[in-house]
Amino acid sequence: MIEIRDLHKYFGALHVLKGIDLEVQKGEVLSVIGASGSGKSTLLYCINGLEVIQQGSVAVDETDVHAKGTDINKLRQKLGMVFQQWNSFPHLTALENVALAPKIVKGKSRAEAREIAAKQLAHVGLGEKLDVYPSALSGGQQQRLAIARALAMEPEYMLFDEATSALDPELVGEVLDTMRLLAEEGMTMICVTHEMGFARDVSDRVAFFHQGVMEEIGPPEQIFGNAKSEHTRKFLANVR
Amino acid sequence: MFDYNFHWRPVMKSLPDLIDAALLTLQVAVLSMAIGIIIGLCLALIRLHMKGPLYWFATSWVEVARNTPALFQLFFFGFGLGAFGLHLSPYLIVLAGLTFNCAGYLAENFRGGFQAIPETQIRASRSLGMTAWQAYTRVVIPQVFRIVYHPVTNQMVWAVLMSSLGMLVGFRELSGETQFFASRTFRIFEYFAVTAVIYYVIVKIILGASRLMAARLFRY
Numbered sequence: 001m002i003e004i005r006d007l008h009k010y011f012g013a014l015h016v017l018k019g020i021d022l023e024v025q026k027g028e029v030l031s032v033i034g035a036s037g038s039g040k041s042t043l044l045y046c047i048n049g050l051e052v053i054q055q056g057s058v059a060v061d062e063t064d065v066h067a068k069g070t071d072i073n074k075l076r077q078k079l080g081m082v083f084q085q086w087n088s089f090p091h092l093t094a095l096e097n098v099a100l101a102p103k104i105v106k107g108k109s110r111a112e113a114r115e116i117a118a119k120q121l122a123h124v125g126l127g128e129k130l131d132v133y134p135s136a137l138s139g140g141q142q143q144r145l146a147i148a149r150a151l152a153m154e155p156e157y158m159l160f161d162e163a164t165s166a167l168d169p170e171l172v173g174e175v176l177d178t179m180r181l182l183a184e185e186g187m188t189m190i191c192v193t194h195e196m197g198f199a200r201d202v203s204d205r206v207a208f209f210h211q212g213v214m215e216e217i218g219p220p221e222q223i224f225g226n227a228k229s230e231h232t233r234k235f236l237a238n239v240r
Numbered sequence: 241m242f243d244y245n246f247h248w249r250p251v252m253k254s255l256p257d258l259i260d261a262a263l264l265t266l267q268v269a270v271l272s273m274a275i276g277i278i279i280g281l282c283l284a285l286i287r288l289h290m291k292g293p294l295y296w297f298a299t300s301w302v303e304v305a306r307n308t309p310a311l312f313q314l315f316f317f318g319f320g321l322g323a324f325g326l327h328l329s330p331y332l333i334v335l336a337g338l339t340f341n342c343a344g345y346l347a348e349n350f351r352g353g354f355q356a357i358p359e360t361q362i363r364a365s366r367s368l369g370m371t372a373w374q375a376y377t378r379v380v381i382p383q384v385f386r387i388v389y390h391p392v393t394n395q396m397v398w399a400v401l402m403s404s405l406g407m408l409v410g411f412r413e414l415s416g417e418t419q420f421f422a423s424r425t426f427r428i429f430e431y432f433a434v435t436a437v438i439y440y441v442i443v444k445i446i447l448g449a450s451r452l453m454a455a456r457l458f459r460y
């Protein structure tokens with residue numbers, strides 16, 4: 001379980017997250033929506049400790065992410081993350097991209113790491129591309145490579161930061177399908193997304209962020225059909 | 241009108257000595273590059289990540305190395321330090337001068353290389369549980385290595401050619417040795433023509449080896 005309590009985040013004087021309280025249960029799929037600059041990416045970075053926080057707490061399976069004594073590198077193995085910019089490692093083949101972290105972070109043998117990598121690449125539909133360098137992959141394929149790379153660490157949670165926003169429209173589908181597949185397999189997921197169809201069909205709950213505040217959270221039917229907050233209704237009217 | 245008679249025999253007789261001197265040239269160039277790479281890397285990282293006196297020290301080094309004649313830099317380690325009673329051997333003067341110069345140029349190449357790697361590559365690596373050190377050594381540096389590979393090769397060539405300044409501080413590397421023989425035999429043209437060919441061959445070998453290695457190293 002991910003437990004966020006009264007989380008405040010500042011960039012200098014800029015108050016980006018203003019007291020977020022949120023719990024995500026094992027097996028749940030949560031979509032996070034909201035306007036640009038509302039703090040969605042920052043929230044994810046605070047969950048896996050890529051950003052420090054100024055107040056409140058984030059706990060993953062009861063381990064405090066931001067406590068001094070926490071082994072953050074170990075904790076991050078539980079928290080796979082996929083970025084808007086897919087960030088493949090250009091100097092490594094698809095297989096090496098995925099095998100790298102299991103090998104050097106988890107200490108798996110080379111053969112074991114490659115086996116895991118091949119399995120995860122097949123999982124996301126890249127079983128034919130093992131020895132290809134990222135430069136020869138499409139954006140959609142690189143994003144699926146990034147998903148496979150995260151999955152190879154056998155995470156218990158997956159954080160998606162607008163995984164499809166940088167993709168050409170015709171490539172969005174294949175990545176959403178992969179995310180859907182993960183959801184069906186029971187992965188716990190927090191998905192920052194602009195894909196309202198995905199948020200509605202796949203998530204258990206949807207959270208709407210507005211200027212650093214979580215305005216509203218609830219099942220998709222509530223957010224998309226019967227939003228309580230004026231801001232939520234306005235935002236959704238604009239994106240449709 | 242053109243009544244100079246070429247005499248190649250003296251040059252051919254001293255060819256073994258010239259080859260020895262060429263090896264000395266290569267040695268001082270390789271050494272200054274090896275040390276220059278380490279110092280250049282430090283200077284680049286200091287300029288990227290630090291403030292205060294260290295930053296200013298590194299920046300001054302780079303500025304002076306790149307914006308003053310290499311010959312003056314050599315003279316500094318020769319006559320400059322000499323004026324303060326610190327007398328280096330000709331070999332050390334050339335080594336120090338070349339190293340100073342190469343480190344300055346390499347530092348800028350490295351800095352550009354590091355800046356070309358998006359910050360998000362580090363974020364992605366860290367999100368997989370890598371330590372900062374692992375992210376640097378396994379993800380960032382291999383990419384920087386490729387970016388700076390050709391500039392470093394060029395710098396190596398430059399170091400070989402620049403070492404010929406050694407003859408002006410009394411170092412008998414290839415040019416110094418050539419000068420020595422030429423002034424003894426007065427076959428100045430012949431000596432420098434042959435030496436030019438030797439430099440040319442050395443440079444071509446470096447470039448060829450570098451190309452071969454690049455083809456093996458970089459498959460992406």
Ligand SMILES: Nc1ncnc2c1ncn2[C@@H]1O[C@H](COP(=O)(O)OP(=O)(O)OP(=O)(O)O)[C@@H](O)[C@H]1O
Pocket residue numbers: 011014016034035036037038039040041042043
């Ligand atoms: N490293 C940083 N330094 C300073 N300000 C930052 C930094 N990262 C984000 N911000 C600011 O924090 C605010 C929230 O940014 P964040 O990226 O979390 O928004 P977002 O909801 O993900 O938006 P988008 O939909 O555009 O990705 C923005 O005003 C942004 O400019």
Ligand SMILES: [Mg+2]
Pocket residue numbers: 040041042161162
């Ligand atoms: Mg964002």
